[in-house]
Amino acid sequence: MAADEPLVLGIETSCDETGVGIVRGTTLLADAVASSVDTHARFGGVVPEIASRAHLEAMVPTIERALKEAGVSARDLDGIAVTSGPGLAGALLVGVSAAKAYAYALGKPLYGVNHLASHICVDQLEHGPLPEPTMALLVSGGHSSLLLAPDITADVRPLGATIDDAAGEAFDKIARVLDLGFPGGPVIDRLAREGDPKAIAFPRGLTGPRDAPYDFSFSGLKTSVARWIEAKRAAGEEVPVRDVAASFQEAVVDVLTRKAVRACKDEGVDHLMIGGGVAANSRLRALAQERCERAGIRLRVPRPKLCTDNGAMVAALGAEMVARNRLPSDLELSADSSLPVTEPHVPGTAHTHAHDHDHVHEISKDNLYS
Amino acid sequence: MDTATPAVTVALHDGTSVIASSGQVDARRHGELLLPAVDRVLAEAGTKIDAVTGVVVGVGPGPYTGLRVGLVTAATFGSALSVPVHGVCTLDGIAYAAGRDGLEGPFVVATDARRKEVYWARYEDARTRTGEPAVDRPADIAQAVAGLPVVGAGAVLYPESFPDARGPEHVSAGALAALAAERLAAGQELLEPRPLYLRRPDAQVPKNYKVVTPK
Numbered sequence: 001m002a003a004d005e006p007l008v009l010g011i012e013t014s015c016d017e018t019g020v021g022i023v024r025g026t027t028l029l030a031d032a033v034a035s036s037v038d039t040h041a042r043f044g045g046v047v048p049e050i051a052s053r054a055h056l057e058a059m060v061p062t063i064e065r066a067l068k069e070a071g072v073s074a075r076d077l078d079g080i081a082v083t084s085g086p087g088l089a090g091a092l093l094v095g096v097s098a099a100k101a102y103a104y105a106l107g108k109p110l111y112g113v114n115h116l117a118s119h120i121c122v123d124q125l126e127h128g129p130l131p132e133p134t135m136a137l138l139v140s141g142g143h144s145s146l147l148l149a150p151d152i153t154a155d156v157r158p159l160g161a162t163i164d165d166a167a168g169e170a171f172d173k174i175a176r177v178l179d180l181g182f183p184g185g186p187v188i189d190r191l192a193r194e195g196d197p198k199a200i201a202f203p204r205g206l207t208g209p210r211d212a213p214y215d216f217s218f219s220g221l222k223t224s225v226a227r228w229i230e231a232k233r234a235a236g237e238e239v240p241v242r243d244v245a246a247s248f249q250e251a252v253v254d255v256l257t258r259k260a261v262r263a264c265k266d267e268g269v270d271h272l273m274i275g276g277g278v279a280a281n282s283r284l285r286a287l288a289q290e291r292c293e294r295a296g297i298r299l300r301v302p303r304p305k306l307c308t309d310n311g312a313m314v315a316a317l318g319a320e321m322v323a324r325n326r327l328p329s330d331l332e333l334s335a336d337s338s339l340p341v342t343e344p345h346v347p348g349t350a351h352t353h354a355h356d357h358d359h360v361h362e363i364s365k366d367n368l369y370s
Numbered sequence: 371m372d373t374a375t376p377a378v379t380v381a382l383h384d385g386t387s388v389i390a391s392s393g394q395v396d397a398r399r400h401g402e403l404l405l406p407a408v409d410r411v412l413a414e415a416g417t418k419i420d421a422v423t424g425v426v427v428g429v430g431p432g433p434y435t436g437l438r439v440g441l442v443t444a445a446t447f448g449s450a451l452s453v454p455v456h457g458v459c460t461l462d463g464i465a466y467a468a469g470r471d472g473l474e475g476p477f478v479v480a481t482d483a484r485r486k487e488v489y490w491a492r493y494e495d496a497r498t499r500t501g502e503p504a505v506d507r508p509a510d511i512a513q514a515v516a517g518l519p520v521v522g523a524g525a526v527l528y529p530e531s532f533p534d535a536r537g538p539e540h541v542s543a544g545a546l547a548a549l550a551a552e553r554l555a556a557g558q559e560l561l562e563p564r565p566l567y568l569r570r571p572d573a574q575v576p577k578n579y580k581v582v583t584p585k
């Protein structure tokens with residue numbers, strides 16, 4: 001770790017985790033997280049107002065915990081980064097307001113960054129600098145997308161995304177049908193290990209020859225699994241929970257990995273990054289490994305704690321913004337619940353000319369891979 | 371600073387008087403407006419944030435999303451600058467301002483709580499609240515406060531229930547800071563900087579999942 005690498009504190013409040021991370025360049029120094037997931041569990045999903053209230057309570061203590069964990073002084077920071085979107089509007093606003101106040105009080109540059117780009121950039125803390133371009137599969141309760149990132153600070157291109165439910169949402173819904181509680185991912189992963197993934201042939205959405213090659217759909221799968229379970233129950237038969245979990249999970253990860261590997265081949269990218277909460281799924285990791293190996297693709301998946309929402313990922317992207325001299329955000333920075341993935345950060349308007357940003361997207365695809 | 375009403379208001383107070391202040395009314399942009407307002411006020415006063423020795427923030431009651439902007443900003447300033455952060459009930463700030471405008475007690479302060487309700491409290495005089503702030507439908511409290519002047523946007527919004535409506539409509543940070551300075555000088559304790567929501571979050575425990583098999 002070089003002392004001249006940027007020291008950045010990152011704040012993440014887009015959903016139910018209040019995360020504050022500190023990194024120096026691509027080295028993780030602290031990753032403090034306060035979660036309100038237990039409060040949401042009895043509601044079967046994240047309740048936005050409960051999440052926002054919890055963020056306000058946890059914000060300053062989590063910042064202070066992260067600084068202590070990192071053993072650095074706030075005065076030594078080179079920048080403050082914060083998720084400015086996408087996410088829950090009220091929840092984002094708590095983090096953005098805190099980050100602005102912190103940056104202003106300390107006289108540090110502020111970087112409002114994109115949550116999805118952060119999910120990709122976090123892998124720098126695990127496996128070192130990202131190759132350019134990077135192919136990323138992001139899967140969580142809120143998003144399922146395939147992204148191609150020639151430059152994580154300035155150029156992220158969506159190749160495909162879910163047209164209905166996010167992958168993690170499907171896990172939550174099936175867990176609910178099976179009465180397994182919330183969140184559904186970890187418990188289905190655990191039960192599936194004791195089940196037969198081939199027991200039931202559930203449908204693979206959007207995998208026909210005429211379907212969009214990189215888009216996902218999990219709504220049909222969810223309905224099909226629920227109907228299968230209901231039919232068993234209606235017939236008075238016991239539901240083979242482990243086999244259902246394994247077969248459902250297999251349908252999800254089969255589609256995810258198949259499409260991700262295909263995108264790598266089509267775009268000539270020789271490695272794949274997987275991030276987001278669902279990247280903690282053991283079967284997704286195993287199948288992705290197997291298929292990537294077969295295709296000669298190098299797989300990069302951060303450890304589970306860095307896959308779920310956290311502040312370290314925001315700090316990682318913030319550090320990259322500082323390292324590449326990207327323009328900081330200004331004090332008017334707002335929370336944008338639908339910030340497009342094509343905007344890795346929200347530069348200030350003060351001293352820029354408006355078209356700066358668009359030019360980056362005009363670089364022809366061929367230039368990037370030559 | 372206070373963000374518990376549609377006003378985004380910031381003032382710098384030196385313990386004796388207000389040196390600079392800013393007030394903008396925009397119920398939807400608290401997050402964007404607050405920090406630039408802080409910056410403007412400090413610039414107008416010719417000073418920097420490091421010179422601030424304490425932060426006073428309105429703790430509401432007020433619509434939650436906006437309210438939290440002021441509270442988290444104040445708390446973060448407190449942590450970054452190592453200075454104390456004090457809470458003051460937003461309705462107390464409005465009462466204090468009404469008193470300075472010449473209103474004598476008793477009176478009521480009411481702000482807009484949305485959903486056809488008001489946040490309100492009774493005042494003996496401009497500095498003395500009697501009882502805790504509450505949230506109610508105007509018609510439900512009209513009788514209890516009949517004959518009293520009612521100060522604030524909550525009064526202006528519901529003239530049938532509050533015929534004697536008075537200004538100011540929103541809180542000003544100058545009044546909030548002056549009240550806090552007065553109380554601190556008198557050795558009185560201020561509130562913890564924690565939000566007065568007065569309502570539980572809207573959330574329902576789902577009964578069961580929706581059966582998808584067609585009947």
Ligand SMILES: [Zn+2]
Pocket residue numbers: 115119140142276277308309
């Ligand atoms: Zn996420």
